[in-house]
Amino acid sequence: MKITSIPSIGKRTKADVLIVPFVQKAKSAECVAEVNAAIKANFTPAIKNRDFTGKEGETNISYSSKLPEARILLVGLGSEKNITLETLRKAYAKATGIARKMQLSSVNAFLPELSHLDCDETARAIADSMLLSNYAFAQYKTREAKEMHLLQKGGLLGTFNKKVLSESEAVVKGVFLARNLVNENSHVITTDYFCNLARDFAKKNAAVKTTILRGVELEKKGLGLLSAVGRAGEYPPALIIIEYQGNPSSKEVTAFVGKGMTYDTGGLNMKPTGGIEGMRSDMGGAAAVFGTLEAAIAMKLKKNLLAVVATAENSVDSTSYKPGDIYTSYSGLTVEIGNTDAEGRLILADALSYVEKNYKPSRIIDLATLTGAIVIALGSHAIGLFSPDDQLAQDLEKAGAKTFERVWRFPMFPEYKEGLKAQFADIVNVGGREGASILAAMFLKEFVKKTPWAHLDIAGTAVTKKPHDYCPTWGTGVGVRLLIEFLQGGK
Ligand code: BES
Ligand code: ZN
Ligand code: ZN
Numbered sequence: 001m002k003i004t005s006i007p008s009i010g011k012r013t014k015a016d017v018l019i020v021p022f023v024q025k026a027k028s029a030e031c032v033a034e035v036n037a038a039i040k041a042n043f044t045p046a047i048k049n050r051d052f053t054g055k056e057g058e059t060n061i062s063y064s065s066k067l068p069e070a071r072i073l074l075v076g077l078g079s080e081k082n083i084t085l086e087t088l089r090k091a092y093a094k095a096t097g098i099a100r101k102m103q104l105s106s107v108n109a110f111l112p113e114l115s116h117l118d119c120d121e122t123a124r125a126i127a128d129s130m131l132l133s134n135y136a137f138a139q140y141k142t143r144e145a146k147e148m149h150l151l152q153k154g155g156l157l158g159t160f161n162k163k164v165l166s167e168s169e170a171v172v173k174g175v176f177l178a179r180n181l182v183n184e185n186s187h188v189i190t191t192d193y194f195c196n197l198a199r200d201f202a203k204k205n206a207a208v209k210t211t212i213l214r215g216v217e218l219e220k221k222g223l224g225l226l227s228a229v230g231r232a233g234e235y236p237p238a239l240i241i242i243e244y245q246g247n248p249s250s251k252e253v254t255a256f257v258g259k260g261m262t263y264d265t266g267g268l269n270m271k272p273t274g275g276i277e278g279m280r281s282d283m284g285g286a287a288a289v290f291g292t293l294e295a296a297i298a299m300k301l302k303k304n305l306l307a308v309v310a311t312a313e314n315s316v317d318s319t320s321y322k323p324g325d326i327y328t329s330y331s332g333l334t335v336e337i338g339n340t341d342a343e344g345r346l347i348l349a350d351a352l353s354y355v356e357k358n359y360k361p362s363r364i365i366d367l368a369t370l371t372g373a374i375v376i377a378l379g380s381h382a383i384g385l386f387s388p389d390d391q392l393a394q395d396l397e398k399a400g401a402k403t404f405e406r407v408w409r410f411p412m413f414p415e416y417k418e419g420l421k422a423q424f425a426d427i428v429n430v431g432g433r434e435g436a437s438i439l440a441a442m443f444l445k446e447f448v449k450k451t452p453w454a455h456l457d458i459a460g461t462a463v464t465k466k467p468h469d470y471c472p473t474w475g476t477g478v479g480v481r482l483l484i485e486f487l488q489g490g491k
Contacts, residue, residue: 002154003131003156004156005160005162009034009035012108012155015107016070016071017070018109019108020035020074020075023078029052033112042062042064043062052076056077056079060074071104073099075092083114085117085121085402088117088122089128089469090470092129094469096134100150101147104151105151105152107154108154108155108157111126120160120161123158123160123165126156127154129470132470134151137180137184139184177291178288179287181286181287182281191262195212198212205297207246208242212238212240214237214238222328223350223354229312229347230311234315237312237313239309239310241307243306244304244306247304250304253361255359256292256293257289257348257366258285258287258289259282259310260312261311266340267321267341271341284369284458285367285368288462288483289307292484306361310347322340324337325337326424329346329349330357335429337428338422344369345440345444348447349443351366364448364453365396366453368459369457369458369459371436371457374460383457383460383478383479384407384410384457385408385455386412387412387454393409396456399485402485412438417442419434420442462479
């Protein structure tokens with residue numbers, strides 16, 4: 001869907017539906033948009049009859065023969081003082097969902113005028129939510145599927161900076177890339193696919209350079225963990241490093257490192273039925289990194305980035321790495337394999353130390369569908385945040401609150417490290433069920449020497465079994481909006 005700005009009520013073009021926002025007041029719903037008498041005449045009966053009270057989540061549809069829109073859709077935002085940007089995202093996502101279900105193709109939407117919210121932020125939240133709600137992964141539907149219907153055109157009525165729309169479009173483009181990568185078949189999104197995607201970024205953009213370490217080269221350079229995990233895969237493992245120079249005059253570089261396990265069978269410690277089915281999504285971290293890069297490029301973000309993806313397939317055959325094996329990591333630390341299903345931390349460990357040593361970024365943030373334990377701890381409403389760096393943690397928390405991709409910080413007390421003592425090697429890759437997400441983070445910490453670093457465990461948030469608000473079923477694209485907001489620093 002393309003969203004454009006409609007400068008005035010009289011200039012609006014025909015659309016299938018007009019969205020009008022309301023707040024809930026003691027006596028009746030109150031319209032919070034600059035509507036005219038013709039529009040008012042249409043919705044007044046619904047308000048007078050108390051069919052619509054403006055409660056949060058409430059909607060009401062009526063019909064008109066005189067307006068440029070055949071339908072008027074009232075949306076309730078609830079009590080004015082409680083309205084946040086997320087209230088708006090949810091309300092307009094609901095309206096978009098209704099329009100999609102009705103198989104409509106164009107919508108005009110009034111922005112609410114709310115004294116406690118900034119016009120541009122209001123417009124941005126609403127544009128984001130309407131675009132994010134208008135997504136379908138339809139590749140494999142061969143019969144008519146109404147839920148896959150998409151809107152074509154949107155118009156926003158209100159006063160706001162036009163830049164809002166281009167930024168929103170760019171970020172959503174990144175989110176959609178991430179969702180598509182997570183949703184698609186694991187035999188399509190292979191390590192080869194990721195390498196080609198990375199090369200394409202460089203081909204299309206002068207500010208982008210792609211470097212790939214692959215197969216035997218990984219072993220030669222000493223990335224023993226990434227090579228071990230990927231040994232049995234049909235497609236060889238790879239470390240993909242994409243440099244984006246958005247601000248050549250600055251030395252600041254932010255590295256994002258994503259876990260790109262194209263399928264996680266668990267390896268020889270194979271996952272059981274019930275645990276394995278969704279494991280094509282074990283590249284959600286990589287998807288978020290690619291999505292963030294896509295968004296940054298589309299919005300010509302003036303920041304220097306390193307988009308790093310460690311990718312492999314955790315497969316089973318006679319060449320598989322084995323429980324009890326010891327491998328030497330790129331950092332030199334030897335690692336005992338306690339469990340081949342704790343593979344994410346292994347490939348990330350090599351990626352983190354390789355990037356720190358060879359690229360010296362100013363800060364590193366990794367994203368990974370790393371532990372089942374984070375799903376138990378936080379469910380699907382928060383990303384697990386682990387960082388020894390308070391400033392970095394606070395900046396991520398701030399970006400999380402703003403975008404509603406909320407993060408929740410866990411401790412990294414040094415005592416936890418005791419759980420990673422190995423029999424013969426320097427460190428073991430698993431340490432029991434207690435505090436399992438923290439242990440995984442403590443493992444990663446051993447591979448970052450001095451760079452400010454944060455780890456985001458997105459195992460509970462990268463996919464959703466049920467669609468909600470502006471998130472469709474399965475790939476959510478989580479991380480993209482968070483990281484772009486983090487980079488922009490609350491601008
Ligand atoms: N990819 C999984 C984590 C995961 C679990 C992601 C559920 C999404 C949903 C990871 O590689 C894994 O298998 N972790 C194990 C580690 C254990 C063997 C120490 C886990 O969390 O169970
Ligand atoms: Zn695993
Ligand atoms: Zn995994």
